[in-house]
Every structure is written in structure tokens, then in C-alpha cells.
Amino acid sequence: MNVEEHVEAVGQDDWFVRAAGMVGDLGNPFYREERERDVWNEASAVGLQLVLWLGLAAAAGMVWLGGAPALPYAIVVFVIVGAGSGVGLLYAHRLGVRVSATGRVLRLRLVPYVALVVLFLFGALRAAPSSGFGASFVGGMAVGGVAGVLTLAWSGIRARRNKQLDNS
Amino acid sequence: MGRTSARGRRNAVRMARTAHQLTQAELAREIGVTRQTVVAVEAGDYAPSVYLALAIAARLGGTVEQLFGESPLADLAGNQDERKAGL
Numbered sequence: 001m002n003v004e005e006h007v008e009a010v011g012q013d014d015w016f017v018r019a020a021g022m023v024g025d026l027g028n029p030f031y032r033e034e035r036e037r038d039v040w041n042e043a044s045a046v047g048l049q050l051v052l053w054l055g056l057a058a059a060a061g062m063v064w065l066g067g068a069p070a071l072p073y074a075i076v077v078f079v080i081v082g083a084g085s086g087v088g089l090l091y092a093h094r095l096g097v098r099v100s101a102t103g104r105v106l107r108l109r110l111v112p113y114v115a116l117v118v119l120f121l122f123g124a125l126r127a128a129p130s131s132g133f134g135a136s137f138v139g140g141m142a143v144g145g146v147a148g149v150l151t152l153a154w155s156g157i158r159a160r161r162n163k164q165l166d167n168s
Numbered sequence: 169m170g171r172t173s174a175r176g177r178r179n180a181v182r183m184a185r186t187a188h189q190l191t192q193a194e195l196a197r198e199i200g201v202t203r204q205t206v207v208a209v210e211a212g213d214y215a216p217s218v219y220l221a222l223a224i225a226a227r228l229g230g231t232v233e234q235l236f237g238e239s240p241l242a243d244l245a246g247n248q249d250e251r252k253a254g255l
Binding site for chain 1: 217
């Protein structure tokens with residue numbers, strides 16, 4: 001970037017950012033004290049990671065242990081976990097922080113998450129009925145899940161490659 | 169160790185605060201943070217924002233570089249020597 005280039009401030013007035021701020025209660029006076037805010041942000045990250053772990057493990061366990069009767073409940077848990085992390089990623093993206101572009105996405109700690117997602121998807125395919133809406137829904141979910149994992153891997157590889165090019 | 173950590177970097181906040189005979193609670197009240205934040209800043213457990221660093225420096229009568237620079241203790245000691253010498 002040369003001195004003539006500049007990056008526009010992004011997203012603070014965006015409707016999604018404002019709505020997410022209301023959901024997150026980001027106008028709370030508690031956030032004015034910067035260290036309390038930073039520590040709370042770290043604590044929230046810990047909580048989100050724990051919910052991701054437990055949610056994915058619960059969803060995978062439900063489809064493998066409970067079979068077809070547990071499938072709808074497992075899907076609900078999976079969707080809730082996905083919605084939480086998806087909204088978090090989108091919020092960061094709207095404010096100019098692209099997690100997939102940092103080159104730090106592909107880390108060993110990602111492996112257990114991917115393993116749980118794959119375990120859940122295989123379990124869901126196994127427990128799903130052989131035809132009808134349920135079969136189509138789970139089939140679509142499995143294709144979407146595989147596409148998501150591949151996109152994540154591709155983003156990470158691309159970000160690493162860009163970083164290497166920048167450094168050379 | 170969290171993102172907010174200053175990774176053990178030394179600073180001269182405690183030295184400047186005691187030189188001004190301020191308690192941690194008094195400094196915290198005057199710059200609008202909690203006492204725990206002042207404790208964490210002094211211990212190098214928390215890297216303050218530029219605005220908080222400026223507020224601390226303004227209250228303690230120094231510059232951010234003197235309080236948080238590469239060799240903050242030497243800078244501040246030098247500054248105090250200059251004051252004593254009337255420079």
C-alpha cells in the first residue's frame with residue numbers, strides 16, 4: 001500500500017452491525033472501561049469455543065447414539081452452534097476483520113472441530129431416512145458441510161500463500 | 169496469556185504515581201478506569217489503549233514515551249533529574 005491509498009472505515013453504521021450490537025448489548029456501560037471490555041471479550045471467546053466444542057460433540061453423539069429419533073434434535077443443536085459462530089464471523093467480516101484471510105485459520109486445533117463436523121455429518125447420513133424430505137435435507141446438509149470445510153481449507157491455503165508472497 | 173497482555177514490558181507508571189503521591193485508586197478515579205486496571209497496567213499485565221496511555225501520562229505529568237517507551241524507567245529518571253536541575 002502506498003501513501004496515496006487508504007482504507008475506508010467500514011461498517012459501524014451497517015444495519016447488521018447495529019443489530020448485532022443490540023443482541024450483544026454492546027452499548028452497556030460495562031464496555032466503556034477498556035480493560036474490563038478486553039477481558040470480557042477474551043472471556044466471551046473462551047465461552048464461544050467451549051459452546052462450539054460441546055455443541056458439536058453433543059450433536060455428533062446424538063446422531064450416533066440416538067439414531068434416527070435423535071436426528072432432528074441433533075440438527076437443531078448443530079444449526080444453533082453454526083448460527084452462533086456464523087454470526088460471529090459475519091460481524092467480524094463487516095468490520096473488516098477477515099478471519100480466513102489471516103493465514104492462521106489452518107492450525108492443528110482446527111482438526112478436532114473438523115473431525116466432529118465430519119462425524120456428525122456421517123452420523124446424520126447414516127441415521128437419515130432413505131427417501132423423502134429428511135433424506136434430501138440431510139444430503140444437502142452433508143454437501144454443504146463438506147463444501148464449507150473445503151472452502152475453509154482453501155481460504156487458509158490461499159492466505160498462507162499470499163503471506164509468503166508478501167514476505168518474499 | 170491473553171491478547172490484552174503487555175507481555176511483561178516494563179513501564180514507569182508505578183514510579184511516576186508514587187512520585188506524585190497518588191494511590192492506585194486515586195489515579196484510577198481521575199483517569200476513569202477501575203483500580204484493577206491501574207494495577208494491571210503497572211504490572212505489565214495489560215497494554216493500555218493510546219487514549220488511556222495519554223490520560224495516564226497527562227495526569228502523571230510525563231509523556232507516553234517516558235512512561236511506556238523502550239526504556240521507560242531511564243527516561244523518567246532523566247526527566248526528573250532535569251526537573252530537579254531546573255532545566
